[in-house]
Amino acid sequence: xxxxxxxxxxxxxxGVGKGTVxxxxxxxxxxxxxxxxxxxxxxPREGEVDGVDYFFKSKEDFEELIKQDQFIEYxxxxxxxxxxxxxxxxxxxxEGKDVFLEIEVQGARQVRDKFPEGLFIFLAPPNLTExxxxxxxxxxxxxxxxxxxxxxxxxxxxxxNLYDYVVVNDQIDLxxxxxxxxxxxxxxxxxxxxxxxIAMLEEK
Amino acid sequence: xxxxxxxxxxxxxxGVGKGTVxxxxxxxxxxxxxxxxxxxxxxPREGEVDGVDYFFKSKEDFEELIKQDQFIEYxxxxxxxxxxxxxxxxxxxxEGKDVFLEIEVQGARQVRDKFPEGLFIFLAPPNLTExxxxxxxxxxxxxxxxxxxxxxxxxxxxxxNLYDYVVVNDQIDLxxxxxxxxxxxxxxxxxxxxxxxIAMLEEK
Numbered sequence: 001x002x003x004x005x006x007x008x009x010x011x012x013x014x015g016v017g018k019g020t021v022x023x024x025x026x027x028x029x030x031x032x033x034x035x036x037x038x039x040x041x042x043x044p045r046e047g048e049v050d051g052v053d054y055f056f057k058s059k060e061d062f063e064e065l066i067k068q069d070q071f072i073e074y075x076x077x078x079x080x081x082x083x084x085x086x087x088x089x090x091x092x093x094x095e096g097k098d099v100f101l102e103i104e105v106q107g108a109r110q111v112r113d114k115f116p117e118g119l120f121i122f123l124a125p126p127n128l129t130e131x132x133x134x135x136x137x138x139x140x141x142x143x144x145x146x147x148x149x150x151x152x153x154x155x156x157x158x159x160x161n162l163y164d165y166v167v168v169n170d171q172i173d174l175x176x177x178x179x180x181x182x183x184x185x186x187x188x189x190x191x192x193x194x195x196x197x198i199a200m201l202e203e204k
Numbered sequence: 205x206x207x208x209x210x211x212x213x214x215x216x217x218x219g220v221g222k223g224t225v226x227x228x229x230x231x232x233x234x235x236x237x238x239x240x241x242x243x244x245x246x247x248p249r250e251g252e253v254d255g256v257d258y259f260f261k262s263k264e265d266f267e268e269l270i271k272q273d274q275f276i277e278y279x280x281x282x283x284x285x286x287x288x289x290x291x292x293x294x295x296x297x298x299e300g301k302d303v304f305l306e307i308e309v310q311g312a313r314q315v316r317d318k319f320p321e322g323l324f325i326f327l328a329p330p331n332l333t334e335x336x337x338x339x340x341x342x343x344x345x346x347x348x349x350x351x352x353x354x355x356x357x358x359x360x361x362x363x364x365n366l367y368d369y370v371v372v373n374d375q376i377d378l379x380x381x382x383x384x385x386x387x388x389x390x391x392x393x394x395x396x397x398x399x400x401x402i403a404m405l406e407e408k
Contacts, residue, residue: 121392122394153401157398157401157402160394160397160398161394161398163394164393164394165389165392165393165394166392166393166394166397166398167392177388178388178389178392180385181384181385181386181388181389181392182385182388182389182392184381184382184385184386184389185369185382185385185386185388185389185390186389188325188369188370188371188382188385188386189368189369189370190326190364190365190367190368190369190370193364193370194361194364194365194370197357197361198361
């Protein structure tokens with residue numbers, strides 16, 4: 001029996017810096033993650049390579065794949081489809097490799113339905129950590145400003161409900177370090193480890 | 205509101221190398237853990253200092269503390285008591301520091317009752333990881349030997365049921381690295397992080 005890979009999903013509010021964190025992770029020499037290439041119906045931009053930057057498909061092909069339930073998640077933006085193909089992710093996980101997705105919050109919800117055992121990481125804006133000092137305050141902020149921040153924090157709290165981990169993106173290298181630690185730790189989770197051994201013992 | 209510390213409990217079958225791993229963790233310069241000093245009724249050995257190696261107590265004092273429910277866990281070995289004092293752990297966690305306990309499996313069970321939110325790490329012997337290759341086998345092992353290993357593995361599986369994580373002690377630096385990653389990851393767990401923010405928002 002082979003250890004199955006982990007599906008790692010990085011998401012969070014738009015503008016939080018998901019893409020920057022993902023690029024930093026994949027720029028590291030020792031990254032043990034496979035990046036799942038998205039599929040899209042938009043035309044390749046100059047320099048973009050099919051199968052590297054995206055899988056480029058016609059609208060008809062994409063819609064056919066939707067019908068066949070071949071996406072983990074997909075969405076339409078400005079008249080074009082974007083989606084995460086299911087087969088690649090399934091195959092790569094079966095090979096025992098960890099697959100990394102960086103997607104929008106709406107997409108993460110769809111992934112959770114298909115891969116409940118996935119590892120869901122919410123990248124949070126630093127204002128959430130600043131909350132404490134803001135509330136404690138030094139009299140330098142108006143009541144309105146404090147109230148606004150608290151409302152924002154409430155919205156983000158509601159959003160993170162789906163996730164297993166919350167990583168604050170206050171410093172990119174710290175965020176990357178935490179994400180790597182989370183993946184390492186998850187591979188040691190008793191429920192995951194145990195399952196493998198039980199399967200092994202039953203095989204014999 | 206202050207972030208509470210994590211109670212980290214390292215345990216596992218006797219002889220697995222818990223003490224060695226703990227010493228390695230505390231020999232690191234950047235260890236952010238506080239080590240909880242045990243209390244005992246045995247006499248100090250040469251060079252042992254009260255409040256450093258152990259808190260040395262009389263049998264009467266120890267039994268009085270048992271009556272007052274002042275131990276997270278305790279046990280009697282060869283006529284002497286050994287235990288983990290509750291107050292120090294409570295105070296240190298309140299200060300926001302992570303407390304590290306290295307204890308026997310029986311003790312870990314008692315700790316789980318008092319600190320269900322603790323972080324329980326099972327240090328496993330490498331034979332568990334070797335299980336796969338042993339079972340797959342290369343015809344070099346007798347059936348009896350394979351069967352014995354599988355029985356051992358079953359016993360260890362039953363023991364690890366209480367724990368959140370399983371770290372295999374095949375190489376000490378790898379084990380220490382995993383334990384550090386687990387603690388870092390746990391500080392990002394949504395359920396822990398969320399609780400802090402909800403408390404903060406409610407305080408206002």
